[in-house]
Amino acid sequence: MATLVITVIGEDRPGLVSSLADVVAEHGGSWGRSQLAQLAGKFAGIVTVDVPDAHASALTRAVGSLEGLDISVQGAEDGAAAGVEGEAGETFHLDLVGHDHPGIVQQVSGVLARQKVSVEALDTRVVPAPQAGGDLFEARCAFRAPADVDVEALKQALEELAQELQVDVTFDAADQAAVWE
Structure with missing residues (x-):
């Protein structure tokens, strides 16, 4: 299982979170911890996603193609997904x-x-x-x-x-x- 850290920023619009969640689900991903906010007309967020190793590259490409958003996807290092909580x-x-x-x-x-x-x-x-x-x-x-x-x-x-x-x-x-x- 791969843990991905996805950051996103773009113009706020209805359905933005839903479109991101749809892509995660379509690739067998599990939405983990997230912080999402609308500030000054912009939407910004960060989310961790656990996804089967075989689907990580496809998920990365798919979220990167979401229209109107600047998205970055990084793999979390072993144990990093738990962060300081551990x-x-x-x-x-x-x-x-x-x-x-x-x-x-x-x-x-x-x-x-x-x-x-x-x-x-x-x-x-x-x-x-x-x-x-x-x-x-x-x-x-x-x-x-x-x-x-x-x-x-x-x-x-x-x-x-x-x-x-x-x-x-x-x-x-x-x-x-x-x-x-």
């Missing part, structure tokens, strides 16, 4: 809210990287907040810390950064970050 360590959840300004994601992700933390999910949005004098930046992040991480040091680093950025953060252990409806 690694030891605890999952944490971070919520962040504050006035929008450049560099927030860069600085937060820098703190996480220095602690050897792996981001599993990151959802961000900017929402108008006229009563607050501008736009608010909101982020929800699920990340997995190595088993030997100093949780208190990680929490302290995030709290110090929150003060520097003048944002509110909530940090706790969680199974997985929630997404906005």
Whole structure:
């Protein structure tokens, strides 16, 4: 069995996910984990597909021929399909809210990287907040810390950064970050 990682981007339209799912099913593939979104009129997504080895090349060609989409297909290395889910360590959840300004994601992700933390999910949005004098930046992040991480040091680093950025953060252990409806 081959595991393929398919990335797709294109103009959003009704039936786009269905056309991709049809091609996967026609080649005996099993849709695995996916993240799909419509942003600013574009559709973007990533999905893992398990497919019999004998059908992997045909599936790759077929998804590549879907009209109006820029699609990339890569084979996952052995064990890579499970990703960081298979690694030891605890999952944490971070919520962040504050006035929008450049560099927030860069600085937060820098703190996480220095602690050897792996981001599993990151959802961000900017929402108008006229009563607050501008736009608010909101982020929800699920990340997995190595088993030997100093949780208190990680929490302290995030709290110090929150003060520097003048944002509110909530940090706790969680199974997985929630997404906005």
